[in-house]
Amino acid sequence: MSPARPSGPARLATYFHVHLVSDSTGETLNAMAKAVTARFDGVIPIEHIYSLVRSEKQMERVLQEVESAPGVVLHTLVDRDLREQLEEGCRRLDMPQIGALDPLVGAMSRYLGAALSTRVGAQHALDHDYFNRIAALDFAMAYDDGQGSLDQLEGADVVLCGVSRTSKTPTCIYLAHRGIRAANVPLVPGQEDGERLTKLKNPLVIGLTVSPDRLVQIRRNRIDNLNASQSSNYTDQDAVREETIKARRAFERRGWPTIDVTRRSVEETAAAITNLLSEHRNHKIGTTW
Numbered sequence: 001m002s003p004a005r006p007s008g009p010a011r012l013a014t015y016f017h018v019h020l021v022s023d024s025t026g027e028t029l030n031a032m033a034k035a036v037t038a039r040f041d042g043v044i045p046i047e048h049i050y051s052l053v054r055s056e057k058q059m060e061r062v063l064q065e066v067e068s069a070p071g072v073v074l075h076t077l078v079d080r081d082l083r084e085q086l087e088e089g090c091r092r093l094d095m096p097q098i099g100a101l102d103p104l105v106g107a108m109s110r111y112l113g114a115a116l117s118t119r120v121g122a123q124h125a126l127d128h129d130y131f132n133r134i135a136a137l138d139f140a141m142a143y144d145d146g147q148g149s150l151d152q153l154e155g156a157d158v159v160l161c162g163v164s165r166t167s168k169t170p171t172c173i174y175l176a177h178r179g180i181r182a183a184n185v186p187l188v189p190g191q192e193d194g195e196r197l198t199k200l201k202n203p204l205v206i207g208l209t210v211s212p213d214r215l216v217q218i219r220r221n222r223i224d225n226l227n228a229s230q231s232s233n234y235t236d237q238d239a240v241r242e243e244t245i246k247a248r249r250a251f252e253r254r255g256w257p258t259i260d261v262t263r264r265s266v267e268e269t270a271a272a273i274t275n276l277l278s279e280h281r282n283h284k285i286g287t288t289w
Contacts, residue, residue, distance in 0.1 A: 017071025018045045021062055021086060026051040029076045032100050046071075053077070056085060063089040073097040097240070127180060136176040143183035144169055146192060153183050154202050158277055160184040161194045162208030163236075163247050165218045166261055167269060171208075174270045180277065187247050198254055203278040206273060207251030207258040212241040214262050 019147035020029045026049055037045045048069060050062050055211070059082055066089070073090055075097065077083045077243075083090055083099070109115075142286035143153060145168075153159055157180050160168045175182040197205050209219075219235045233239040251258045259272050268276060 004158050004204055013042050015044050017048060017069045019048045019050070019062070019066050019069075019071060019073045021053055021073060021075040021077065021210060023052065023054050023077050023079060023082065026076075027072055027101055033074055049072045053082065054079070056082070059085045059089070062086070063093070066090070066095055069095055070095060073200060074100045076101050129219065132179045133177060134286055136179050136181045137173070138181070139181045140169075140176040141173040144172065145149070146185045148183060150196060153200060155181065155198075157181045157205040158183075158273060159200065159203045159205045160206060160208055160273075161251075161256070162261075163187045163210070163215070163243050165215060165222065166208040166210050167229070167266055168208060170266045173267050174266050175273065178270070178274065180274070182273075187243075187250070189243055189246075194250060194254075204252075204277055205256050206276060207247065207256045209244065209251070209258050209260045209262075211260075211262045212244050215244060215271045216240050243269055249271065 009183075018033055020026055020033055024030050030047075030049065033047070035047065037043055037144070046069075048065055048071075050058075053059055063086070069094070073086070073095055075083070075086060076087065076099070087097055091226050126147060139155070142148065143156065158175070160171060160182060161184070162168055164186055168186065174183035185194060185197060186192060216235055216237055222234065248258070256277050259269055259271050259276075264272070
């Protein structure tokens with residue numbers, strides 16, 4: 001018996017305007033807005049982003065935009081005068097406004113008993129962490145796609161290994177933005193099998209795996225987008241299946257932790273790598289969770 005079809009017309013998507021106001025780059029606010037709206041099915045935000053808002057004149061233009069496109073206003077403003085100007089303007093326009101970080105900042109302040117900083121963009125200071133992230137990004141670019149000797153790869157925190165098109169490069173770039181030095185080595189049939197990585201002492205080597213069906217689809221899409229031609233083995237179902245099986249067996253034989261990226265976003269893969277790296281570091285210094 002076939003399953004019953006849902007009655008009634010399909011629900012249409014709901015669009016709404018969301019105004020993101022920040023006195024810094026707006027990255028935090030943008031990420032928070034996306035995380036929240038993702039919790040609602042069929043809801044699509046029309047984003048209006050206002051970064052580096054640091055004067056009354058700039059705020060006046062923001063309020064003009066809010067008036068012309070009514071919606072929800074989210075902000076991460078530090079300056080008291082600008083906050084009051086925005087709050088007053090939203091009250092006048094009868095628009096909801098939310099200080100996105102206020103609940104967390106308030107709770108932390110009460111717990112720590114510490115005064116709040118009024119420095120704008122404090123999280124983007126040119127400090128040690130900032131330069132460490134830049135160095136990690138340089139490292140990821142320098143040792144991408146199998147580049148670098150073993151001595152150079154010893155400087156990595158983590159080395160990703162996997163067959164072609166397992167998101168190794170974008171994952172390394174994402175990790176670099178977290179200050180993690182990541183390199184990657186592709187497994188190439190008949191050329192690179194990853195055996196040399198077993199000699200590494202400092203980095204954690206992680207194998208990335210993917211289902212053959214998904215890998216064939218990704219590779220075919222890439223070839224189509226590049227209007228390029230490839231050897232038949234690159235997208236042949238049987239050849240790809242054999243390639244992925246050999247990769248899995250190699251990872252198991254070498255005792256490397258593996259992550260299946262078939263249904264993972266780059267962010268999810270990076271989170272799993274970060275957890276493995278934390279366990280690896282704790283193990284090296286003799287601590288346990």
